Amino acid sequence: MDAAHHAHDVVIMGGGLAGLTLALQLRQRFPDIDVVVLERRSHPVPHATHKVGESSVEIGAHYFDTVLGLKPHMQAAQLRKFGFRFFFSEGRRDIDQVTEIGASRYLSVPSYQIDRGIFENYLAEEATRQGVRFIDSATVRRIDLAEDSREPHCIEWSDGGQTHAIRSRWLVDACGRAGMLKRKLGLQQANAHECNAVWFRIGERIPVDDWSDDPQWRTRCEPQSRWLSTNHLVGAGYWVWLIPLASGSHSVGIVADPRLHPLDRMDSFERAMDWLQTWQPRLYDALDDKRHLLQDFAFLRNFSYGCKQVFSGRRWALTGEAGLFLDPFYSPGSDFIAVGNTYICDLVAHDRAGHALEARAQLYDQIYHSFYESTLALYTDQYPLFGDPEVLPAKVIWDYTYYWGVLAQIFFQQRLTDLAVLGSLRDELQHCQRLNLAAQAFFRAWSAVSHRRNPAVMLDQAALPWFAELNRSLNDRLDDEAFKHRMRQSAERLATLAGEMLARATRDHPELEGGALAALLARAPAAAAAGTGPRLFETG
Template sequence: MTQELKPHYDVVIIGAGLAGLALSTQLLKYAKKTILLVDKWDDPPRPTQKVGESLVQLSGYYFSKILDLEDYLMVNQYLKYNLRFYWQTGTGDDFWEDVSSSSIKSISNIATFQLDRNHIERHMMEKAKKDERFQFLGGVRDIVTNLSETDEPHTIAFNKGQTTCTWVVDCSGRGGVLKKKLGLEKESPIKHGSTWCWVEGLVNYEKFTDHTHTEVLMDRSRQLTGNFPFVNATSHFCGKGRWFWVIPLHGITSLGLVYEHASVDPTEVSSAKKMIDWVCKDWPMFARDLPNRKVVDEGRFISYSHDCKQTISKHRWAMAGESGRFTDPLYSPGSDLIAIYNTLVVDAILTDDKDLLEEKVAMAEQVERAMYEAYVPTYEVSYNALGDQETFTLKYTWELAIYFGFYVMPFINQLFTNRQYMQIFLRRFAIFGPINKSVQQFLGDYFAYKHENGIKGPSEPLNIEFYSIQPLKESETLFYQIGLTLEEAEDQTEKHVERMREFARYIYAHCYAAVLGDKRVLLNAAFVKSLKLKDTKFDPEMMKAHYEQFTQSEDIYDWNLNPFALEPFIGALVENTTAMPV
C-alpha cells in the first residue's frame, strides 16, 4: 500500500536504527513535532542480528529514564553487571584455576542493560507508530536532500515521493547520507577491527572448569568477587591490544574479538569460525564450549572508526549515531554518543530563535567533538595495555573516573544543554586533554616495557576490586548528586578536577615504585610533588635518576587515596626482570 506523505514535516530522520528510533522517541516525548522517519529497508530491523549491545551508565540512564523505557528494559532485556576484565595466569584452560580478574563487585546504581538491538528497535518503532505525529516510510532509496540556508524549508526527495521539512537529521549509520553529500568525511587515527557472532544458548564461562559444582560455589575468591552471575557483565578476555567479549542476550550469546591491527592479523579472524578457532587457541578454556555451538549470525569490520568534520548546523541539519563519528566498542561509548548527540539535537530543534539557535549549535558542535576526541587517546595510544592486568587496571580506573565525573554527572543533571555550565565544563575538561594524553602514553610505554622484558603478571589468580582505587570509588558518589544547582554542579566539577589530578599523580608514582621496586617512592612528598602531570615520560633510566634526587627527603606525601592499592605489583616487576637495577 502506498503511503500518503504530508507536504511538510517538522523533522525528517534518515535511518531507523538505534539512533533514529531513539531520536524519534525523544522528540515524541519532549517536543510536539511531526516526524517522518525513513529507512532503506521496508520493515527494519531486518532478521539479521545487530551489533552494539552493551549499555553503560550514561546510555543506561538515557534509555531507561530520559526515553522512559525502564518498564520495557526490565522485562525484556538483561540487567547488566558492569564490565569485567580477565587475564590468564596459567594455561588459561580452567576459569577457576587460571584466570585473574579486575572488576567491580557491586551492581551499578544507575541501571545498565545488555540490549538485544533488534528487540528494542522493534519496540521503539511499534511505540512510535502509535503516535499520530509520527510516520515511518520504508523501502526508501535514492535520497536527494536540498538543504536550505534561508528560512525556507529543506526539500527531500526519494523513490517514493518528496516532501519538505524544517530539520533533517541523518541517522543512517555507516550509510552516512549527509556526510557524503556534504563532503564531511574525516579519517580516524584509530585502526582497529572486529569479528563477531551470535551463538545459540548462554555461554557461561563460570562452568569452564574441572572443579565440582560445590567447589565452584565455595571458591574462596568469591570473598572478593561475590555471587552475582559474572556472565551478566560485559566480559572482556584480554590480551595485548585485543579483547574478546561475551555478552548474554535472551537465548543467544554475543561473542566478538576486537583488536588493533598491530596485535591480530585481520585475515586470521576473517569469519566467525576462524575467530572462534583463534580465540580457543588464545584462551583454551573456550575450547570446552564454543566449537560445539551453533552460530546464528555473524559480522566483521576490518577498520570501524571514523570521524566527521561537522555534525550539526545552524542551517537545521544534524547527524547522530554512527553516521557522524565512531571511535571504538571498548567501554561501549556508541550509545553514549547517541544519547549526547540526540539530546543536543532535540534542544536545537526546540529552539525557534535564530540567534539563539546559532549559539546553541556552535556549543553543541564543540561538546560533541570534545566528547568524541577525549576517547581517541584511550584507543589510539594505550590499547596494548589490555595485555596486562596492572597497567590496564590503572588505565581503566582512570578512564572510568573521568567518565563518571565528566560524562555521567552532567548528563544525569541534564546539563549538556546548559550553555553556562558547558562553557565552564569545556574549560575544565580541556585541562584534561594534555594530562590524559600524557597518562595514556605513559601507560602504553609502561606496558611495552613490561612486555618487551617478558614481565608476566602474577602466577596465581589475583582478583582486583576496581573500587579499591579511591578516586574511582569517590567518583561513583557523583551518581547521587542529582538535581544540582549550577553552582553546585560547578563545585562538583571543580572537586572532580582536583581528584583526577591526584589520580594522575598516583598513577605515575605507582609505576615509578613498581619500576624501582621500592614502596617508599609512593610516600616521598618531595618526589611526588615533583611529578609533572602533563609531561611525565616512561623511561626507566630517567625515572631512576629523577627519583634519586629525592631519596634523602623524609616528608611523607599526604594522599587522599590509598597509595598501596596495587601493592602486589610493586617489587614483582623487579623480581621478574634483570633489565632494571634495584
C-alpha cells in the same frame, strides 16, 4: 495536504537505535512536533539482530531508562549488566588462576545488555504510539538541502515500487555507516585509531560462571552471575567480548589491532574459531560443541572514524554512526547517541523559538568533538597494553574515573546545553582533558617496562569506597554551585589518582619517566603531586 507539498518539522533518515530514540526525545519534548522516520529495513526486525552495540554504559543507560522513560522495558525485556569484567586469560584454560578485574556486586547506577532486535522493534512501536510517522522498507534516493533558512529540505524515497517526495524543515541522518549526508557534504574524516572487529552470535548462553569448580572463585561475586557482565578476555593487541542477550543468544566478538592480529586470521567463523583455539582456548572449548548454533557472523575493517561536522545551523544534523564511531571497548556508542540527540533536540527548540542557530550549532559541534577527541585517546595505540595485568587495571580505573567524574556528571546533571556553566568550568575541563591525554601516554610507557605479573586475584572495584561512591553520585541532583564544585572535585581527583599511578609505577620501575603527566602534576596541588587521596585497588 499531500506529503509532497506539506513540510514536516523533522525527517529522520534511519529507524535504528539513534533515529528512533531521537524521534521519541523530540516527541516527548514537543508534543505537537511532526516527525517522520524513514527506515530502510522492513519491521519487525529479528531478535538478536546483527548489530554491534549490545552493551550500554551509564550515560546511554540513563538516556534510555530515565530521559526517555523506558525503564519498564529495560527492566522487563532486557538484561541488567553486571558491569565490565576482564580476564587476563591469553593461552589459558584455568580462568580461576588469572587476574580478574570487576565488581563483586552491582554498583548503584544501572546499565544494560541490550538485544537490539527486541529494543528496536519496541522503539518503533513506541514511537508510532507517541505520534511519530514510522515508514519502514523506505530507501532514500535523493537529498536536496535547502539553500535558504525559510525553505524546507527535500527528500526522495522509494518503497520498492514507487518514488515519493517529502519535505522537512529539519533533516537528520541516522542511517548508520551509510552516512548519506556525510557523503553528500564531504564530511568523512579518518582518525588515528586503526582497528578491526569480527563478531557472531550463538543461540545459547555461554555459562562463564561454570568455567571453574573452585568454590572460592565462584563465590567472589554476589550474585554468582559473571555471565551477565560484559566479559572481556584480553591479550596484547586484542580483546574478546562475551555479551548475553535477552533473547537467549550470546554475542561473541574479537576486536584487534591489525598490527598484532590481522583481520585475515579471523574473518570467517572457522578462522575465528581457530584463532580462539590459540589465543583464548577456554572460550574455544565452550564454543566448539555449539558450532551448529551459530546464528550469524560479520566483520568490520578499520571501524573507527570521525566526522568534520555533525550539527549545522542550516537545520541538518547527524547522529549515531552516521556521524562518528570510536570503538566498542567501554561501549560508548549509545553514550554518543544520547549526547548528540540531546544537542539536536535543543537546536530544534531554539529554531522553534525563532532564535538564530549558527553560533549555537557551532558551539555544540565543538563540545561534541571535544568529547570525541577525549574518548578517542582511550583507544589510540592502547591495544598493545590490553594484555598487561599490571597496567590495564590502572588504566580501567583511570578511564572510569574520567568518565564518571566528567562526561557522565555533565549528562546526568543535565548540563550539556548549559553553555554558561560549562564556560565557567572551561579551565577545569581543559585540565582534565590534558591529564587524560598525558595519562594515556604514560600507560603506554609503563606497559613497555611492566613485568606483566598475572596473579590469581580479583581486583574488586566494588571494594573501593571512593570508586563506588563516584558511581552512586551520578544520581545526585545538584544546583549550579554544587555542580561546579563537583566538577572541580573531579579535576582534583584525577590529579590525585594520576599522582598515585605515577608514584607506584616509578617505584617499581625507577627508569620510568613521567613525561607530560609528571609535568602537569608538578603544577597541581601538593596533595595531588604527592599521590594522597584515593588508592588504586586499596580497600577500606
